[in-house]
Amino acid sequence: MDGFDLGRLTDHDFEEVCRDLFGELLGLRLEIFPRGPDGGIDLRHMATDGTTTIVQCKHWWKSGRSKLESHLRNEEFPKVRDARPDRYIIATSVELTDTSKQRIRREFDPYVKTTGDIFGLDDIVAALRERPGIVERHFRLWMSGTAVLQGVLHQENYLRASWLREELPHVATTFVPHSGFERARRVLEDQRVCILTGTPGVGKTTTAMMLAAWLMGRGHQLYEVSENASEVLNLWREDEAQVFVYDDFLGGTTLDRLLSKNEDRRLLLLIHRIRQTPGKALIMTTRDYILEEARRKYDKLSKDALSLITSTVRLDDLDLLVRGQILYNHVYRSTVSRAQKARFAELAVWRPIVEHPNFNPRPIEETLRLAGSDDHDVAATLLANLADPWRIWDRIVENDLEEGAVHVLEVLFTFESASVEELRESWSWYRTEMGKPNDGRVIRGALQVLDGTMVRIDVGEIAFHNPSIADYLRRHLNAGRADIPALIAAVVDVKQAYRLVEAAGMADGTHILAQLRAHPRQVAAMFAGVEDTVEQSLSPADDSFAAHLVRLVGIAEDLDSRELACYIVRQTDEHITHSQPLPHVVELAERLRQSELIPASHSRQFQRDVANQIRYDLCQVIADRHFDNARKSLAMLERVSDEAAEPAAAQLVELALERLSEFAGAEEERLQHWDVAAMDDVLDFLVLRGQVTLDDDEVVVVQGKIDRFEARQKQPAPHQAGPLPRNDVERDRASVSRLMNNLVDVDKAADAS
Numbered sequence: 025m026d027g028f029d030l031g032r033l034t035d036h037d038f039e040e041v042c043r044d045l046f047g048e049l050l051g052l053r054l055e056i057f058p059r060g061p062d063g064g065i066d067l068r069h070m071a072t073d074g075t076t077t078i079v080q081c082k083h084w085w086k087s088g089r090s091k092l093e094s095h096l097r098n099e100e101f102p103k104v105r106d107a108r109p110d111r112y113i114i115a116t117s118v119e120l121t122d123t124s125k126q127r128i129r130r131e132f133d134p135y136v137k138t139t140g141d142i143f144g145l146d147d148i149v150a151a152l153r154e155r156p157g158i159v160e161r162h163f164r165l166w167m168s169g170t171a172v173l174q175g176v177l178h179q180e181n182y183l184r185a186s187w188l189r190e191e192l193p194h195v196a197t198t199f200v201p202h203s204g205f206e207r208a209r210r211v212l213e214d215q216r217v218c219i220l221t222g223t224p225g226v227g228k229t230t231t232a233m234m235l236a237a238w239l240m241g242r243g244h245q246l247y248e249v250s251e252n253a254s255e256v257l258n259l260w261r262e263d264e265a266q267v268f269v270y271d272d273f274l275g276g277t278t279l280d281r282l283l284s285k286n287e288d289r290r291l292l293l294l295i296h297r298i299r300q301t302p303g304k305a306l307i308m309t310t311r312d313y314i315l316e317e318a319r320r321k322y323d324k325l326s327k328d329a330l331s332l333i334t335s336t337v338r339l340d341d342l343d344l345l346v347r348g349q350i351l352y353n354h355v356y357r358s359t360v361s362r363a364q365k366a367r368f369a370e371l372a373v374w375r376p377i378v379e380h381p382n383f384n385p386r387p388i389e390e391t392l393r394l395a396g397s398d399d400h401d402v403a404a405t406l407l408a409n410l411a412d413p414w415r416i417w418d419r420i421v422e423n424d425l426e427e428g429a430v431h432v433l434e435v436l437f438t439f440e441s442a443s444v445e446e447l448r449e450s451w452s453w454y455r456t457e458m459g460k461p462n463d464g465r466v467i468r469g470a471l472q473v474l475d476g477t478m479v480r481i482d483v484g485e486i487a488f489h490n491p492s493i494a495d496y497l498r499r500h501l502n503a504g505r506a507d508i509p510a511l512i513a514a515v516v517d518v519k520q521a522y523r524l525v526e527a528a529g530m531a532d533g534t535h536i537l538a539q540l541r542a543h544p545r546q547v548a549a550m551f552a553g554v555e556d557t558v559e560q561s562l563s564p565a566d567d568s569f570a571a572h573l574v575r576l577v578g579i580a581e582d583l584d585s586r587e588l589a590c591y592i593v594r595q596t597d598e599h600i601t602h603s604q605p606l607p608h609v610v611e612l613a614e615r616l617r618q619s620e621l622i623p624a625s626h627s628r629q630f631q632r633d634v635a636n637q638i639r640y641d642l643c644q645v646i647a648d649r650h651f652d653n654a655r656k657s658l659a660m661l662e663r664v665s666d667e668a669a670e671p672a673a674a675q676l677v678e679l680a681l682e683r684l685s686e687f688a689g690a691e692e693e694r695l696q697h698w699d700v701a702a703m704d705d706v707l708d709f710l711v712l713r714g715q716v717t718l719d720d721d722e723v724v725v726v727q728g729k730i731d732r733f734e735a736r737q738k739q740p741a742p743h744q745a746g747p748l749p750r751n752d753v754e755r756d757r758a759s760v761s762r763l764m765n766n767l768v769d770v771d772k773a774a775d776a777s
Contacts, residue, residue, distance in 0.1 A: 030083070030117045030145065030165075032197055034356045036766050037164055038083035042115045043067055044158050045151055046057035046079050054079060056762070078109040082116040089745040097131050104135050104415070113141045120144030122524045146515045161202050163234070166241065192233050198353040198389070204341035205231050209238065211335045216305050217295050219330060221312040222337035225386030225413075225492060228309040229271055231337055235307050239267040244305060249273075253290040256306070265303040272491070273308045274318050288322040295333065310681030312336065342385070347378040350385055355767060358392040364402045371401045378760060380410045386492055387413045394420070394477060415497040420478065429470035431455060433478060434506045436495040437527075441487035444471075446517060454514035458507055498527045501536055508539035512546045518554045518561050525579050541583050548587040551576060555595075570600060570608035577615040579621070589621035596630050601637045609634055610660045615777060635665040642672050651676075651683055651700065655709055677715050680706050692729050700733045 030038065032611050039056055047054045052069040065162050067079035080100060084092050096114070104112055112135035114128065125139040136142065143151075152159055159166050204222075212218040212235055220228045236246050247259045249270040298304045310318075315334075342350070345612075355368050368374050377383070387409045394416070395402045409416050421430055435451045436442065443451075448467055455462035475481050480489050488494050502507065508524075515521050528537035540547055558572045573592055580588040596616065601609050613634045616627040642657040654676050661669040687703045703726050710716045717722050 028599050031146070033083065033117075033164055034353060034766075035081075035083040036352065036356075036763055037162065038117060039066055039081045041152075041158070041162050041165055042079060042081045042148075042163065044157065046113065046115065048155060048158065049151065050077065052077060062383060067291065075110040076107075077111045077113070078104070078107065079115055080104075082114070082118070084116060084118050089118055089120060089124050092116060093124060093128060093131075096128060101132060104132060109135055111141065112136050113143070115143045117148070119146060128533065163199065164196060192237060193235050195230050196237060197357055198350070198597045199230055199234050200346050200349040200353065201234075202341045202343075202346045204335070204337040205234060207341075208235060208335040211333060212239075212305060212307065215333045216299050216301070217333045218307050219334045220307065220309045220314070220337060221315050221334060224311060224495065225384045226337050226342075227385050228311075228337055230385070232269055232271060232309050236267050237267050239265075239305055244303075253294045256294055266684045267305040267307065268298075270308040274308060274310045274314045288325055291325075299333075326700065342383065344756040345759055347383055348374070348756070348763055351378055351388060351723070352760075352763050354728055354768070358395065358402075360392065360395050360399060360402050364395075364399065365767045367403050369767045371761060374760065374764045375757070376407060377403070377410065380407070382410045382413070384410070384413070386490065387416060390416050390490070390492070406764045413492065413745075414496050414499060417478065417493055421496075421500065426470065427460070427474065428455075428466040429473050431458075431460075432467060432470045432474060433493075433497055434501065434511065435514065436479065436488065437487060437494060437501065437516070438511060438515065438523045440494060440519075440523060441485060442517075443479060444481075444484050444486060447486055450514045450516045450520065453516065454510055457510035457513045479677050498530065498536075499532055501527065504531050504535055508536060509543050509546060512543060512550050514538075515550050515554060517557045518551070519557075520549050522575075523552060525582075529582065537583075539661060541585075542619075544583065544585040544587040547583065547585060548591050552591055568604045568608045569595075570604035570612050573600075574608065574612045574615050577612075577619050580621055581619060586621060589619070592616075593622060596626070598633045601630075601633045606634075606638060606641065606657070606660060610638070610663055613664055631664050634659060635668045638664065639668055639672065646675050648671070649679060651679055652705060655705060673713070677710070677713060680709050681715065684710065684716070684722050685724060687729070690729075692732070695733055696727065700730055703730055718766045770772070 033041065043054045043056055045600050046052075046067065046290075050069070054067040056067060056070050066081040069075075069077045082096075084095075112132060114132075114136065120128075120142065122139070125142045125144070128142055129136045129139050152165070208218050208220055208231060218235065220232055220369055222228050236244075240246055240263075244265040244267040245261075247256075247266055247268050249255050249259070249268050256270075259266070259268065295306065298306045315330075319330075351368070351374060355365055358365070377388075388406065391406045391409050392402070395405070399405065412461060421433065425433075431454055432447070432451055435454050436447060438450070439446065448464075451467055452462040455466075471481065471486070475487075478489055478493050480487055488497075492726070493696060501508065501511075511524065515524070524536065524540065527533045528540050555569070555572075558569050559567060573595055576588060576592055579585075580592065596612065600612075613627070616622045616630055619627075638661045642654060642661060645654045645657060658669060658672055658676055683702075683706050687699075687706065690699070707716075707723065707726060707730075711718065711723075718724075718727070
């Protein structure tokens with residue numbers, strides 16, 4: 025590591041680094057003293073014989089030497105003279121020349137013995153470079169290292185969305201390592217894959233970014249994944265250490281990233297491949313309730329399949345001391361006035377915040393990010409926002425934004441993220457439906473106002489600044505503040521239609537649901553109008569129009585919409601059985617049969633058409649001896665028509681018995697994963713159909729091969745540690761109080777410069 029940017033440290037960070045550094049240099053245990061009645065002491069060691077060593081830390085990285093020397097002479101020397109230490113050491117983040125060190129030594133004689141007890145920026149950096157263990161203990165110091173920081177800032181070739189490249193160094197200035205981070209880091213070390221879950225705002229994405237930064241410091245290149253598991257394969261470089269970050273891999277606020285055909289299987293195969301490949305890592309995030317919903321919906325994502333790689337970031341990971349550090353870092357880095365920062369040093373101000381039952385890093389971050397230097401009582405605003413997190417955005421939307429900007433947010437909610445062109449088209453229709461002007465100047469002005477506060481614009485793509493804004497907009501729509509019929513008419517992409525329906529299905533979406541039910545013709549027209557966008561919008565790899573129709577049957581039932589059911593009937597003719605993936609068509613046939621909104625005669629005819637298509641395909645794959653494909657086709661045919669499946673089942677039994685004999689004679693040493701999986705499938709098929717028993721000779725031979733292979737592959741489960749031990753509450757309060765006292769004169773160095 026070539027050097028460090030000490031300017032990325034807070035003054036408290038600097039003191040803690042100095043405590044560890046000088047403790048090692050001097051071979052002494054140094055205590056940190058709070059600001060205030062400390063007599064000018066930052067670090068002190070008192071020996072048993074009464075001799076005293078003081079280390080004075082001055083994090084004046086913005087200041088020049090002359091300002092620092094003046095401050096030391098006029099303010100610090102009188103305190104040193106009163107304290108009369110046996111040894112006085114000065115450590116500063118200001119660059120010092122030999123001449124300035126000589127002047128300081130003379131002015132502090134006899135307490136500063138030699139210029140060797142005066143450490144400027146270069147001296148501290150040189151000492152740290154020789155002590156990597158100290159650097160790694162202090163996360164922001166480690167992140168500021170040239171190699172790490174440059175690795176983050178110069179990866180635009182790998183990151184399609186520059187927001188991650190820009191956000192990661194910024195997040196590192198306020199991040200506080202906690203037990204949830206350490207737990208996730210151990211999972212990542214053990215498994216090379218980690219799924220971070222937790223409640224909204226607890227810090228999943230922040231933790232993911234810091235885990236990625238930790239790996240980047242060890243030589244990994246960072247890649248962002250945004251679509252599906254197949255994207256990782258396109259980014260894969262055999263000769264390179266890589267970490268892939270897949271944020272909200274199941275959707276932002278609901279399970280709206282519907283896993284397309286075999287996506288759950290591909291995801292598990294990707295996880296397995298990365299776990300088996302040194303130099304690769306995968307970090308994924310999702311809200312805990314979305315993961316549970318996915319586990320219920322997709323059998324392959326069961327708890328057993330993902331338990332070893334899942335790590336939950338919990339609010340109780342943020343103990344009192346961590347909360348205090350989070351608050352301090354955000355206040356320290358904020359643009360609020362010096363007087364407002366100093367207020368947070370008061371016990372009556374900081375304690376209700378860090379001990380608030382609703383404490384959450386996101387309202388802390390957003391309140392201070394949006395606060396201006398002229399805000400009169402930021403602490404009171406912060407407390408109010410913790411009590412009601414939605415008021416952060418409510419104040420802006422209801423009081424500060426022009427109507428055109430509010431309409432941009434309402435339309436963007438239906439997309440979640442969109443290109444500028446998509447957003448402009450839908451916004452224009454929305455405004456037209458409401459009889460409002462829709463010229464380009466209005467939307468350009470709106471985007472200028474919103475960019476950086478509620479939305480992020482990156483290379484022509486617009487998204488909310490964070491997921492809490494989407495949560496707020498859903499409540500905004502549900503409160504009747506938006507024109508839902510106009511939004512329905514403004515939909516230009518099927519993603520928007522789905523988002524409206526998903527919002528209506530949530531606990532705080534009852535008004536949206538009532539509006540959709542009240543306008544059935546408009547809803548049916550909405551889906552008919554965007555049918556051309558289905559296959560290119562939802563999932564380029566696998567999604568199909570048939571899968572879309574399966575979903576529409578459920579939507580029609582939820583809305584009790586005969587108009588939407590009529591649209592579905594018109595779309596489900598014989599042609600769709602030839603042009604769409606058969607698994608989706610089979611599922612569609614089942615949904616049509618189950619729905620009371622679809623005429624029985626239509627669903628029966630559709631089933632016959634599907635059965636004919638499957639039977640034709642099944643004859644081909646049996647003739648080609650493709651057992652796995654034939655087994656899947658037979659399972660689909662049996663779902664549609666047991667009678668039509670009987671002749672094909674008999675043929676497939678013959679093929680399975682032939683494969684069983686082949687497996688029994690195969691060389692065990694040459695077996696691969698796919699061979700064992702194929703053996704397992706053949707055995708399951710024959711046993712379930714009563715064609716063999718577990719005692720049959722060939723079955724015993726094949727099952728033995730499977731068991732021995734799986735035993736060789738098993739690895740011991742890693743230790744799943746719980747939360748680290750909680751600190752004593754009173755001791756933590758004292759530590760937070762000392763930390764907050766630093767805010768009293770946090771800007772002195774800046775003022776001096």
